[in-house]
Amino acid sequence: MSHATTPALAEGRCVTIGYDYTHCGQERVPLMRTNIEIDDRLMAEARKASGYATKKQTIEEALRLMIRLRGQREAAAAFGKYRWRGNLARSRKGRGTK
Numbered sequence: 001m002s003h004a005t006t007p008a009l010a011e012g013r014c015v016t017i018g019y020d021y022t023h024c025g026q027e028r029v030p031l032m033r034t035n036i037e038i039d040d041r042l043m044a045e046a047r048k049a050s051g052y053a054t055k056k057q058t059i060e061e062a063l064r065l066m067i068r069l070r071g072q073r074e075a076a077a078a079f080g081k082y083r084w085r086g087n088l089a090r091s092r093k094g095r096g097t098k
Helices: 040-050 055-078 088-092
Strands: 021-024 027-030
Touching: 040 055
Parallel strands: none
Antiparallel strands: 021 027
16 A cells, blocks of 8 residues: 555554654555755645644645545546446435335
């Protein structure tokens, strides 16, 4: 499972165990140290909006959000492209509808 799709990572349930890896459930996910320049005002606004105390937490949440939004966009783009085959009346039986 790639660490972009690791449920524990996506839910922020990982624990850093060193400089090189994070422990997420049963797997070790490699960390990537990156130096980037970020607009100070943008970071301050993002930290305030997210409620996170650190820049790292804020950036990681922003990356998770971007991944989720991309998945939603892909799902929306697929809407109506696949034909549903089934019996709606039969699928509704037993769910309290008549």
